[in-house]
Amino acid sequence: MPTVRILDSLAQVPAAAWDALHDGSNPFVAHAFLEGLERHGCLRPDWGWRPHHLTLWEDARLVAAAPGYLKDNSHGEFVFDHAWADAYARHGRRYYPKWLGAVPYSPVTGPRLLAGDDAARHALLEAIVAEAGALGLSSAHVNFHPQDEDAAFVSDWLPRLDVQYHWENRGGWRDFDGFLAAMDHKHRKNIRQERAKVARAGVGFRRLHGDEASPADLDAIHGFYLQTFREYGNAPALTRDFIAHLAREMPRKLLIILAFRGEEPIAGALCLRGTDTLYGRYWGATASVPGLHFETCYYQGIEYCLEQGLARFEPGAQGEHKLARGFLPAFVRSRHWIADPVFRAAIGDWCGEEAQSVRRYARALQAHSPFREPL
Structure with missing residues (x-):
């Protein structure tokens, strides 16, 4: 079984070992980008960002990793869970800190479970849940993962759906x-x-x-x-x-x-x-x-x-005005593990209703495409 190590700095991992876990197509998960945020003062505990990366090792070889952070707020995430935090507070519960698997300040879809196969991704997710449990966290979240990572998540990880506007050739x-x-x-x-x-x-x-x-x-x-x-x-x-x-x-x-x-x-x-x-x-x-x-x-x-x-241009989150300029609706995804089973059930119902609303919204947007023929 791989050994789990929690890292509070990506400087603890050689760049070559980290970058061997992904294909290099997405710059936001590159060691240079993520470690640069830490080294050059872009992530601060008083802003709610504490690096807490999950890594799996076989002897001295890094075999899987998830860039992650302990969050004391929901700023800079672009997947909005403020209503969940408010619900916890109304019931006298603490929502923060939580664990977040994401790229800080970047609502960009890309690999979040850096591993060679689904078995390693499953092991990574099990390690995330175990760490969240050991720390007594309310929840763990993985934001803006690609569709091909969906298969790694078990049913306890609630899915959410949202829409961005992307240009594609x-x-x-x-x-x-x-x-x-x-x-x-x-x-x-x-x-x-x-x-x-x-x-x-x-x-x-x-x-x-x-x-x-x-x-x-x-x-x-x-x-x-x-x-x-x-x-x-x-x-x-x-x-x-x-x-x-x-x-x-x-x-x-x-x-x-x-x-x-x-x-x-x-x-x-x-x-x-x-x-x-x-x-x-x-x-x-x-x-x-x-x-x-x-x-x-x-x-x-x-x-x-x-x-x-x-082939593609992703100009950032939100903005219906992008549609008239050739940016069509595209789905973006996130997954959420909630420790408390009662809250998990309630949030799961809410996420299901939200997904239906998002799909209806996307269909309505497609009807206003600026193109003469469907693309």
Whole structure:
């Protein structure tokens, strides 16, 4: 039987051993990304994030792992369980701390049970439940796992469903004009008008990978990130050092999109690139230009995917406005183990009703697709 080890830092695992557990297609589970968050001050106990990674070992060989955290709140997760925490509180029970298997601040589907087969995934999930029980936790959660990991979860892990908006090159488009040609007249015209407004405002764009970005470019994108968080009154988690770390350690996985008016950067979007998918993460701007957000965050990313031959663009969570710009509804998943059987039954009923509502919502969204033919 494999030996279970709990790690409070990914620095305790060689990067090569960790990265041998996944195929490298998703940058968010890479050792460089997750360990970089820890090393460069993006995860702090006072923000509710305490690394608590579950690993399985055969002698000195790492055979399975789940990046995980003890959470004292539900911030930065994007799978909302505040109502569950409130129900616990009303019954005089403690919901926090809980264990979370996820990538911090990243509502991105990707592998969460890093293992070679379902048997190892089952063993990993058993270790997670055992650890949650040993610590007396209310629950354990695995957020944004891919569909092909569903088979590993037993019935005690309650499923939840939600919808995001993803662009996929389902038409085999070679360029942006080909993409627009698949849309109906109204949506095609609206997108062209939005792009024209940005161009008439004298705004140009540069798309830079990490090894193409200067320190000034990194300063700019981090400044835009801080600007957005200031506007919404939230505490920014990603540090300038972490952005530099990504540019240095994952240079071709990091994509920075900068908008310029003259030589002055006025907006930017930070993205990560996988094998076949671009992931849009953060954006910010210091100027108000009609259409600037859509161009920076969506159209530049679509152009990049078409140029680079990427099949998919996931621009982040939520936002029905994405539908009119070619991002169609896609299901995202999470699983939840609840220790108390009474709460588990009640939450299970709630999750079932939620899933039905989400499926109805997705069907309604499909009826408003901007494309002339179903894709």
